[in-house]
Amino acid sequence: MKLVVDENMPYVRELFSDFGEIVSLNGRHMTAEQVADADVLLVRSVTKVNQALLAQNSKLKFVGSATIGTDHIDHDYLTSRDIPFASAPGCNATSVGEYVFNALLELADKYQASLAGKTVGIVGAGNTGSAVAKCLAAWGINTLLYDPLLAQQGDPREFVSFDTLLAEADVITLHVPITHEGAFATHHLIDATVLERMKPGCWLINACRGEVVDNLALLNKLKTAPFPVVLDVWEGEPKPLAELVPLVDIATPHIAGYSLEGKALGTFMLYQRLCEVMNTSADKSLTALLPATWYQTLTLNQLPSAAELLRLCRFVYDLRDDDRQFRKIHQIPDGFDNMRKNHRHRREFSALALVNADGSEVDCLSKLGFSGVIR
Ligand SMILES: NC(=O)C1=CN([C@@H]2O[C@H](COP(=O)(O)OP(=O)(O)OC[C@H]3O[C@@H](n4cnc5c(N)ncnc54)[C@H](O)[C@@H]3O)[C@@H](O)[C@H]2O)C=CC1
Numbered sequence: 001m002k003l004v005v006d007e008n009m010p011y012v013r014e015l016f017s018d019f020g021e022i023v024s025l026n027g028r029h030m031t032a033e034q035v036a037d038a039d040v041l042l043v044r045s046v047t048k049v050n051q052a053l054l055a056q057n058s059k060l061k062f063v064g065s066a067t068i069g070t071d072h073i074d075h076d077y078l079t080s081r082d083i084p085f086a087s088a089p090g091c092n093a094t095s096v097g098e099y100v101f102n103a104l105l106e107l108a109d110k111y112q113a114s115l116a117g118k119t120v121g122i123v124g125a126g127n128t129g130s131a132v133a134k135c136l137a138a139w140g141i142n143t144l145l146y147d148p149l150l151a152q153q154g155d156p157r158e159f160v161s162f163d164t165l166l167a168e169a170d171v172i173t174l175h176v177p178i179t180h181e182g183a184f185a186t187h188h189l190i191d192a193t194v195l196e197r198m199k200p201g202c203w204l205i206n207a208c209r210g211e212v213v214d215n216l217a218l219l220n221k222l223k224t225a226p227f228p229v230v231l232d233v234w235e236g237e238p239k240p241l242a243e244l245v246p247l248v249d250i251a252t253p254h255i256a257g258y259s260l261e262g263k264a265l266g267t268f269m270l271y272q273r274l275c276e277v278m279n280t281s282a283d284k285s286l287t288a289l290l291p292a293t294w295y296q297t298l299t300l301n302q303l304p305s306a307a308e309l310l311r312l313c314r315f316v317y318d319l320r321d322d323d324r325q326f327r328k329i330h331q332i333p334d335g336f337d338n339m340r341k342n343h344r345h346r347r348e349f350s351a352l353a354l355v356n357a358d359g360s361e362v363d364c365l366s367k368l369g370f371s372g373v374i375r
Pocket residue numbers: 068069070089090092093096123124125126127128129130146147148149150175176177178184185186189207208209232233254255256257258
């Protein structure tokens with residue numbers, strides 16, 4: 001069999017070599033000719049999988065996307081061709097949760113604000129929104145959930161209306177798929193009108209899809225009445241609105257989900273699904289592939305202060321490094337994609353084990369709400 005795969009997918013060879021020949025390609029520029037004789041196609045979010053890409057291929061047996069979002073997939077077309085499809089729901093949700101938590105700590109530090117008194121409005125309470133809520137709950141930070149679809153489905157959590165969210169949230173963080181139709185379409189959910197209705201000085205974080213925020217409206221707002229903004233995703237990726245970048249507090253190139261664990265789990269979930277489709281047993285283990293837990297000696301108080309918590313979070317993942325690099329490269333041709341391709345995968349908190357200088361175990365990470373072995 002021939003497997004055509006996105007070159008930015010870790011552990012593909014370890015997991016898929018038994019199935020046949022692996023051809024790694026640039027996902028953004030994959031062509032119909034390149035996939036014409038593929039038996040299996042494995043992509044990430046930058047490959048549009050549709051009739052234009054697949055029309056020349058009559059032997060495709062499986063398409064997988066190692067991502068949470070599937071807006072790049074023409075599901076109707078795959079169904080019409082009877083081609084099995086799998087994505088990786090939730091694979092990098094912890095990574096997004098930790099990114100947002102780190103971003104909040106950075107903003108609090110920059111503006112000398114306390115997170116304790118803030119109310120964080122989470123738009124979309126699925127896997128990534130819930131991961132954010134978990135981090136915040138562990139620190140006693142008040143959250144509001146807005147998710148009319150889950151509310152309608154009888155999810156037992158408490159939900160608020162969009163009006164309440166706008167009226168009460170000091171921070172709004174976005175965790176919805178990009179959708180263009182229906183009562184709850186998310187395209188430009190945050191537009192000029194909504195930006196005016198947010199509480200003055202409300203912080204805004206977008207780590208879902210760029211088009212959920214009207215970037216031009218945001219630019220105009222920031223020019224006249226600046227407020228704290230974190231953008232991991234941009235309208236028009238890989239070419240973000242150049243004028244917008246200097247006006248936001250933290251700017252990164254769609255890497256909120258780029259923990260090693262999150263990316264690896266995405267690949268692994270496709271491996272499991274392909275094994276099912278091919279009726280073969282999935283005998284490989286993700287744990288065996290991931291590098292060992294790492295250890296570090298840090299001196300920490302039993303209950304870290306906000307400053308100490310920030311130091312700890314920066315030790316695991318220093319968001320400022322990605323922000324600094326992104327500001328340098330975002331206008332260079334291919335800068336956005338090259339930064340993503342060469343991104344040094346950060347580990348999640350679950351991969352961290354800490355001991356105090358005296359050798360005693362540190363349990364403060366459990367306060368963060370992150371699962372994992374703390375030593
Ligand atoms: N920046 C990054 O690296 C990443 C971005 N993403 C993006 O984040 C999105 C969300 O991911 P998950 O939370 O895992 O998806 P999910 O499917 O678990 O949750 C999404 C939630 O949004 C809700 N929703 C849909 N329309 C809504 C609306 N108009 N208002 C409020 N809620 C609405 C749904 O009911 C659902 O509960 C993905 O679709 C993807 O586009 C996901 C992973 C990484």
